[in-house]
Amino acid sequence: MTPHAASEILETLCRRAPVIPVLVIEDATQARPLAEALVAGGLPVLEVTLRTDAALEAIRQMASVEGVIIGAGTLITPGDVEAAQGAGARFGVSPGATPMLLDAARAGALPLLPGAATATEAMALMERGFTVQKFFPAEAAGGVAALRALAGPLPHIRFCPTGGIGPGNAAEYLALPNTLCVGGSWIAPKALTEAGAWAEITALARAAAALGAPGIR
Numbered sequence: 001m002t003p004h005a006a007s008e009i010l011e012t013l014c015r016r017a018p019v020i021p022v023l024v025i026e027d028a029t030q031a032r033p034l035a036e037a038l039v040a041g042g043l044p045v046l047e048v049t050l051r052t053d054a055a056l057e058a059i060r061q062m063a064s065v066e067g068v069i070i071g072a073g074t075l076i077t078p079g080d081v082e083a084a085q086g087a088g089a090r091f092g093v094s095p096g097a098t099p100m101l102l103d104a105a106r107a108g109a110l111p112l113l114p115g116a117a118t119a120t121e122a123m124a125l126m127e128r129g130f131t132v133q134k135f136f137p138a139e140a141a142g143g144v145a146a147l148r149a150l151a152g153p154l155p156h157i158r159f160c161p162t163g164g165i166g167p168g169n170a171a172e173y174l175a176l177p178n179t180l181c182v183g184g185s186w187i188a189p190k191a192l193t194e195a196g197a198w199a200e201i202t203a204l205a206r207a208a209a210a211l212g213a214p215g216i217r
């Protein structure tokens, strides 16, 4: 898929809800109830990181949950792109971007949200046609101040900042003109997921969904 087409799809997805939960799933049997809990709270766009053995099976399970748009995170290699697509992911997310990964995404059918942390990285992705990018690691790479500064010279690049974002600072990011949505793991903490505390996770999702994005929504 062309980077331009990918960016259009990602922009639409980012406008579905202000927050994309970043999920680390150790046990695939938790996938369906977790996805249902998040959708019930108003967050339909989910990212399962390919960091665990259970991740691909979790994506397969979540792909059939009504209302869910499932994505795969931590795409590092061309093989990850292929595996994510094979499991039914509808979009992919990578912490950074390499020529090999970008070529694989272009050759396949998975819309990619590639990561950038600096002006040079963001410009290199824009040269290829990616106008929607993940800003990672958001807090460590300068946070809200860095994104505000990037909006000056690079106003046409829109970001999904991720990394170090939580209930305390998400609204500040979402108020930026170049932020479409944010990603974060705080909506499905490990302890609550392992405990099957779905009502608590729905409550966290509901609070996140209520954050809105006054910037460009």
Ligand SMILES: O=C(O)C(=O)C[C@H](O)[C@H](O)COP(=O)(O)O
Binding pocket: 022, 049, 050, 051, 073, 074, 075, 093, 094, 095, 136, 162, 163, 164, 165, 183, 184, 185, 186
């Ligand atoms: O695995 C990936 O693809 C990543 O790029 C990293 C995740 O996006 C962050 O680990 C989420 O950050 P936290 O919300 O601070 O936990």
